[in-house]
Amino acid sequence: MYVGLTEIEKTASQAAKYTEGLKRGGQFDENNLEVTISSELQSILKDVKSFGDIYINTSPFTLQVKAGRKDQAQYLVHTIPRLEQIKPSMLRQLTIPKDMQPIDILACRILPDGKYLILDSHISQSHLLLFSNEGMFMREVVTFTRYSPDTCFVRNNTVAVTLGLEKQTALVDVEKNKIIKTIDLSHVCDGVASDNQMLVISSMKKSTIVNLNDDSNTILKGILANCVAFFKGNIYGSICKENKVCCYKSTGETLWTFMHHDIEKPGQLTLDKNGFVYIASRGNYKIVVISPDGKTCKTILSEADGIKNNFAIDTNRATGMMIVSSEISIDSEDKSYETAFVYEI
Template identity: 70%
Template sequence: MTQYATELQMYVGLREIEKTTSQAAQYIDDLKSGGQLDEINLELTISSELKSILKDVKSFGDININTRSFTPQLKAGRKDQAQNLVPTIPTIEQIKPSMLRQLTIPQDMKPFDIRACRILPDGKYLILDSHSDKSSLLLFINVGLFMKEVMKFKGRSWDTCFIRTNTVAVTLQLQKQIALVDVEKNKIFKSINLSHYCGSVASDGQILLVSSNHKSTIVNLNDMSYTILEGIVADRVALFKGNIYGTMYYKNKVCCYKSTGEPLWTFMHDDINGAQGLTLDKNGFVYIVSMYNKSVVVVSPDGKTCKTILSVADGSKSLYAIDINRETGIMIVSSEISVDEDGSFGSYKKQYETAFVYKI
């Protein structure tokens, strides 16, 4: 039932089970109250007429009757405990984001060029604003207001990810480096040099996965040992339950690999055109930014079906980065917006990048 039934089917099924067990419990109660379960012993009394025959026999013995009530121990689940329904994993058709808020970008920081957006465990938002000559790591509080600039970097940075307490990783592409940043102290405390360009980065707290268009590298964060994965070529990567997920921008592919780099499945669909940002929710559904379709597409955990959950009809424009907090189900997506501004020749529309926050 927990594997195949809907919540309604589970409810009806549990009611039928309870009905049957209640009848059995009532039957046992009736047996108990009616005495049918009492222990019965027979008593034999020798007739006086037989005494003359049995004159030489003094006694056959004594027979005593001991009657003891039978007391069954019946534990009715309904009396002692609540019935727990096992949470069911939603189907792909049930996934529908609802808008919560928009990040407020300070006027002096515009225009933005968001390459990555992350939701930290405490609910704050980390934005990577990246340009050709410089990049900035910016922190926003839970309600979407700007808090502080964490770090500045020379040159373009493509991605960032949370590692563990106050620590995030930032890719420094041309330097072939990963910078480990303390967001509380606003400083780089360690740099990791790699043999290839650093495109995207992901971490589960124990390892760091860094991808490029040629190969990928796994860095063990405990001893800083390296493992090269020649078979994994991806523009964006993510980790989930020991598996590696990647998008291939030009080939419009979403791929799933074992931790060793062995392919598990590859998914392609017309709804995915220019695959960029990549993340997963707690149930293993894969969320992809389809850049040219200006949409967000969800792929099933087995890589067989997909569904578009955000599109131009929802106000999506120039999407690029995405992230999900798997504990809270909060999703953040970068997008472009139009703002009315006044100029020398009257008001006009100007395009700015920001990020929208959703509940899924």
């Protein structure tokens, strides 16, 4: 503020001096012009009806204006926060209807329009559930007669749902409440992530990247993960049994591997717009954030914040929102069920 006020004072002083100079030079004096027509012209006006014709010739505008100052100011203002500055602020809890309790949340997603998608998955049946922006249940989108481990937003109104041992991944239209396509692969389909053009489908045996434009697919050698995330061309994976989080190139080469005592039985993972990696550490009821370079981490939520049995997590990079699945207790009935908490990060 001090430096800014000093600059404002300099500019204001220069403007004041300039204004005083105009005043002294008579630039602000009011001048009234009076015209007296000569009597000699009166005789000409009697005979001459027109002094000529006026034509307007228009030429193209050649001045070029470069408007870069506004963008430059935005670049100066935008700074990537430090790891210790990330502090989630809770906004709401999804309301799970009593007749749907208990549910087993294996994935929760924030859709681009702000609605929430929950994958309630059981051994023989799975349900894709849609919730409003306020966290109220709206409707069931699709029911699968099998175990479905994961889901992700793809593009438009489409989401992908992995079908586990069926070695398939289904594309679902959320608005039309129907499966529009099924992708067959050569391996079990567990984790799934998308960047709108490509689809990464992972397992601890094999992983595949699918081109959504032509349906071509390639086996990703070296990428074995329970859950995956996709951000700016890199693939991120969690390995539950090894308490490990890895970052890979889209071709499969490992960029970094991270292990820490705060990460125990990691479940799903997601990234924010700055490249910070958010992990649902189910083994110790924590949400842990890893720095973009994969060197440091910080616990941002724990059991003290009401987090318990957390496996699913997602972020909306455009709005800075995060959703986390958690188990909560019903004190009056001595029971518990799963729901999801929404935070601003």
